[in-house]
Structures are given as structure tokens and as C-alpha cells.
Amino acid sequence: MTIYGQTSYNAEGREVVGAGVSVDCRFQETSKQKLAPNGSVISIDAVAYVPEDTTVDDDDHVEYDGTRYKVVGLYATPNGLGEVEFIKLELTQWPQT
Secondary structure (H helix, E strand, C coil): CEEEEEEEECCCCCEEEEEEEECCCEEEEEEEEEECCCCCEEEEEEEEEEECCCCCCCCCEEEECCEEEEEEEEEEEECCCCCEEEEEEEEEECCCC
């Protein structure tokens, strides 16, 4: 999986992303919905688990197997001892621009 960090917006309002960083992950397609803080409903198209030392933020772009996604949620995932080993990413499919 390749993670592209969002860096800014250009003059047309399109997102500008940085260079990609490849990371190992566990990837699973899904179809669930999430209620956003503003009351809108977001479709979660995939979930990925990446190592806890991975640098990733909301709104970053992710590419997996030729499909682009946007990070809409991320959560520390503790193991049975309470130690964080992975970060769970909730992803929505992102249209190509």
C-alpha cells in the first residue's frame, strides 16, 4: 500500500499530495457507513491496518492494488496487553482526478 500525505490545495481548490511512501498492511474491502460530525453519512469502502509507527493523517490519500482511497478515520488498535501495534484506517474510495 502507498500512502500520499496531503500537503495543500492548489488555485483550483484541488488537493495536492506529497510523495508516496510504501508500507505493509492488512487490507480488507468492506461496505459500511459512518456518521460524520457534521451529520452527513460517509461510505467506508475499505479498512487497512498499518504498523503503529506509520505516519498517516485524516484526508491523506492511499493507493492499494491500483485503487485510490482517502483516509476518513484512523484509530490506534491495542493488543491484549493494551500496547498499540497497529493503526486502523477507515478508507473511502476516491475518484481519480
